[in-house]
Amino acid sequence: MSAAIDRGAQQAPLVTPYRGALPQVNLLPPEVRAARGLTVVKRWLGVSLVATLALCAVAYAGSLVSASMAAKDLTAEQKVTSDLQVEEQKYAEVPRVLNALTSVKIAREAGMATEVQWKGYLDAVTAVLPEGVSIESFSVSPASTASAGDSTNPLKGASSGEIQFTGRTATVPDLASWIDSLNSIPGFASAWASSAAIAATDSTVYYTVAGSVQYTDAALAHRFSAAEGTS
Numbered sequence: 001m002s003a004a005i006d007r008g009a010q011q012a013p014l015v016t017p018y019r020g021a022l023p024q025v026n027l028l029p030p031e032v033r034a035a036r037g038l039t040v041v042k043r044w045l046g047v048s049l050v051a052t053l054a055l056c057a058v059a060y061a062g063s064l065v066s067a068s069m070a071a072k073d074l075t076a077e078q079k080v081t082s083d084l085q086v087e088e089q090k091y092a093e094v095p096r097v098l099n100a101l102t103s104v105k106i107a108r109e110a111g112m113a114t115e116v117q118w119k120g121y122l123d124a125v126t127a128v129l130p131e132g133v134s135i136e137s138f139s140v141s142p143a144s145t146a147s148a149g150d151s152t153n154p155l156k157g158a159s160s161g162e163i164q165f166t167g168r169t170a171t172v173p174d175l176a177s178w179i180d181s182l183n184s185i186p187g188f189a190s191a192w193a194s195s196a197a198i199a200a201t202d203s204t205v206y207y208t209v210a211g212s213v214q215y216t217d218a219a220l221a222h223r224f225s226a227a228e229g230t231s
Contacts, residue, residue, distance in 0.1 A: 108224050114142050114160060115221045121187070125165075128181035133169040133209070140164075159189065159214035167209045172196075175209065187219030 175193040182191035191213040
């Protein structure tokens with residue numbers, strides 16, 4: 001019995017399982033394979049076309065939304081502009097008034113450029129008069145008429161104007177001291193005694209003195225000058 005089994009075992013062929021891939025053969029005609037490949041290409045082209053159309057649709061919708069928002073913003077800005085124009089009409093007179101004020105300020109500054117507050121200077125001139133001298137006349141000439149280099153005063157320099165005066169005294173005046181006193185007044189310069197003469201009436205003998213003094217820019221008030229920051 002065991003011998004029969006042994007022989008049967010010896011007679012059975014040994015089968016080794018095949019572990020590699022089985023060879024395959026594509027028996028389809030080339031036309032069929034080409035048709036199938038074209039179908040795949042068409043499918044992907046269709047997908048690409050649909051995706052492109054979808055993107056275009058999204059972009060178009062986005063542009064419509066942007067255009068709508070821009071139109072709303074434009075409408076709002078136009079309303080703001082319209083409201084501002086209405087408000088501007090309320091104040092249309094303001095620029096004209098401001099221009100008129102500017103013109104008045106300029107004219108006032110030009111007209112008052114040579115202003116001198118004479119009260120203080122008259123008091124100063126009176127304060128430095130020699131004893132016994134009184135002022136008989138007092139006149140002022142601005143720079144346009146009080147020219148420099150007057151033949152009666154070779155020391156006269158450029159100035160803002162000139163004061164001419166005449167005085168009267170019962171005694172011979174100290175002209176040198178008087179000139180020094182006039183020159184010491186701030187804003188005055190180039191004081192000059194042009195003449196001194198004796199005069200008489202039926203009962204009185206007296207002296208007359210004529211002179212002048214320059215007043216400089218320091219004597220000007222500058223109350224309406226732009227440089228002074230006044231208005």
